[in-house]
Amino acid sequence: METTASAVQDSPQNLWGGGMEPMKVSYGKLMMWFFLLSDAFTFSALLVSYGLVRYSHAAFTGDIDTFVFSVKYWPIPEKVFDGIPFLHGVHIPLVFVGIMTFILILSSVTMVLAVEAGHRMDRKGVEKWMLWTIFGGVTFLGCQAWEWTHFIVGTGTPTIADAFINGNWVNGFEVLGANLSINQYGPPDFADFFFFITGFHGFHVFSGIMINTLIFYNVGLGTYERRGHYEMVEKVGLYWHFVDLVWVFVFTFFYLV
């Protein structure tokens, strides 16, 4: 361990020994950037295909107050996501998802503070801020589980639709809630995209929590203190900010527009 570290330091001219840092970022950070770029393409593809499918469906044209769910046109998001835990049946659009957005932004802020503490070799500070970040991530995931349950179970008046059940088409089927083939909010594609996009993002949050926990554990063991720098915290920080960044886009294009 120690010999390899000193060997790298002793030969800064050795290109293949890791002595060089292209663009003045270390190998790990550069590769994290490239991974995030490829991940950004994945999320863009998902969101843009959401745009395509939404655009190829009919939109609701009437007065917004007279809006009812129908499989014939794409739903208005604020009519779908209008629930808040413990306030059943009250129409409070987008507030719960707004709280989730603030939680994720705050956990991003605590992550930068952890990176800042790492620059100062302040182990206690890194531990404190990383724990807050993990806490924020877990809270976000918990909210998402709540929202998914609400979305899947459904509430209010059932929507009448033709459904394909046990190999037969059933006319005038009452749909409540959502699954991958039929939902009460709109065309099947709406729920499919909801599950896939927020699910894929939620999986990223989950991975972020796992990686953060691992790094937090190493910080607690003093691994990075002995190594002399907290670059690993910076790398997971990059990943965590990216997860926040993706949510900013998902929030706009799935919930607001």
Next chain:
Amino acid sequence: MAIDETSKVVVQPVNKEKVRRIVRVAIILGIVTTFEFIVAFTMHSGTLRTSLFILMTIVKAFYIVSEFMHLKYEKKMLIWTIMIPTIFVIWLIIALIYEGGAIYDVRF
């Protein structure tokens, strides 16, 4: 030996200027999100509302990437290495939205 090395670590005091900048960006992100909510509740849907949402999303993305992810302070070459490939996303948006309109025309 581990204890010996650990005891050599010098913890530097909090970089006040850095923390102030982090807090400032956090406040900006909070204000922009709040503004998004105001627009969502007061304006009727249309091109203007959608453009405002996209504009505010880009503002938020800029602050997250440049300040939180520290990209603004990296070497110029790295900034371009990350930014230029996103041109493909812009192409993808234009192509697929156009395609979506065409599919709509075929279906209805």
